Amino acid sequence: SLLEDSQYQPLSGAYATYMLPNNASKVNVRFHQLCSAVKRVYASMFHKEAISLIESSVHSIEQEKMAIIIMELIGQSFDNRFYPTFSGTTQSFNYYPVSYMKRNEGVAFVALGLGRTVAEGEKSLRFSPKYPAILPQYYSIKATLASSQNSFYVLDLNKNTKALLNGETENLDLFDLQVAEDDKVLSWVGSVVSNEDNVLRDSLNHEGTRVITFAPILKFGLFPLADILNKFLELGQRALGCEVEIEFAVNLFKDKNKKPEFCILQIKPMVVGVSEELTHELDLTKDNVICHSTLTLGNGQFNDIINIIFVDPAKFNSAQSKIIAREIETLTAQLGTKTPYILIGPGRWGTADPWLGIPVKWQQISGAKIIVEVGLPEFPVDPSFGSHFFQNITSMRLGYFTVNHKSKKDMLDMKWLKGQKIVQELKFTQWIQTDAPLSVVINGQSGEGHILKPLPEIPAIMDEEETTGI
Template sequence: MERLDFDLSAGEEATLARLDLSEAEKDRGFSLVASTWNIEDDRLEPGVSARGPRIIDFAPVLKYDLFPFAAVVDAVLEVGTKSMGIPVEIEYAVSEDGPDLAPVFYILQIKPLIQRSDKIVIDLGALVKGECLVASDRCMGNGRIHGVRDLVFIDPESWDRSDTETIAKEIASLNESIKAEGRYYALIGPGRWGTRDRWLGVPVSFAQISNAKAIVEADLPDFSVDSSLGSHFFHNVTAMNIGYFSAAYGSTSSFVDWDALASLPVHAKTAHCVHARTGDDIDISMDGRLGHGVIRIPTLQLTPDEKSDNIIDN
């Protein structure tokens, strides 16, 4: 079932095929991961030699050690940890292309697990209106992100969930411009980032926001969806130590101050998005212990008349 006609720019699933089990069974590697349900005996039998419904449970490898998969993984993790000095994570593939069709374990990627000891304390109740762009009581990440002076945000006035595919292209273009300058940015917008359902948010690929150092998923009064926690896109984001902020509309401790964002100097603009650039570093701080996070510009202070109405008083 080799595929040689894929386009890697189409995303991380460009080389994958979604098949029914009946079709996948034609692949010679299927027997390594499947068991068969014995209806008469009411039990699972490893492999696919018997007749009956197929179940993907990896039992031939994990339980019956068809090849030493667990031992290989342990060895790779041990060598990686000793070499890098800290725990590592790996991505791998297994293919039956060794001598006599023996399984071969391929290491695709190995990288250290990020361990940051910074102890950041964020008191969401003490935040001053007009000084904070984003506050979140559901934040992932820990420490401070330095050297960011750019923000890309979707203008809530032009938000239309039917235009999310167009918005994704606009953000990709802004990302390329920022990347060409060797700069990084914080990304803010409604709904889910990286969703497959364009009605729930902006369906960007990770490559389209590759220079974002923090992403914010914000609710609007008439648009509220569950956050991206648990998605494959989300895990890619956290693995790269990109800060993740979720801001639920109506929360007393989470918000996006859209008025403050609109007051920032505009560097570039598209039909739906604004690229703002500041003269000072943006403070992106995350308390990984409590899940609190803030994005603010220390020198930003709106006048009382300019304070945003979408921040709810405690």
């Protein structure tokens, strides 16, 4: 459509997609289902979610025009279950690079089965096509078990008479990994955490918990996925003249006479970074900035945050870091999970070693929208990249600031923070509330971020020429 696929502000996933088994015995039934699906896609323009997306963008619903694409579904049949070996998306710009990755080197998300797993933000494998061996969410056996996809979507070919009865997903079924192993599909993408020694084995011949690692493909090169993605990202950028996102599906076959199939489902423009106009309108002088970092994760602008949970570095005691974590949990519970706040504190957040920072668990800071790690001489900043923390930051699209005490550009205005209203103060932790909302701006291209003080209200000046004279 004109709006969903706009090059300037695409509204990804705004409208409906229907998958039809197309296997009813009567042709007129299949034709009726197709016509009904087309009507429903058009009608999805007026769903509440689509309208709210359009209203929050620069577009208006009156501008919209749409064409319906009818595509062959990619996959294979396994006893009335239809699904590809795996599917996913790849983006030419990576908002959350780790290790020595660069933002312009791209990122990919892949999952066993149909792409709904990736599209809906469920558990999937994240990697950079430039560095397919680096899997940040699998930094330990425990993290591998927690982060691995453990179920997958298929199209149920038996639901051919009621394919559209209850919306987009009614004819999709969710199965566990055992079904994929029985279908001899799991061997392409699976590994095992062995029961014998709790070691990750890249073969299904061991007893243990099955996990999705894509090791046969990314590690042993049974299919050149990373090379293909790199090539198509390069071609896509050249063709569209901007950063791109590509959706794809892959069929791999046990029959050596059948060639593997890599299928591009969609390519669309990707909006990157904060516009120059936006950062220009927000005054970035030193007097207006609370926090500045040259190393941030995330992208965009965050508004309407008035709450800050602050661990004062002057009071911080590494021997009491577990107590500090519990204090933060207490304040988070009082704020509620739906109230966003900025979390600021020294050392490394979420570290397993309490002597390096504050060992918070994710549920203890579930309301945090922006996280700031403040470096101190005795606690040099080592960002939590690669840990379970990083996985949550990427999946929740949070803003993440690293303030390096050695950097002349990085700063945190402690004096301003300590001058704000304190709602509640515990032994080490403060709940601070500002009179007006703060603005947070993160430029995904440069990795630079600012937390801005509340903007002063400009008094309205009456124009005498426009007044009624009453």
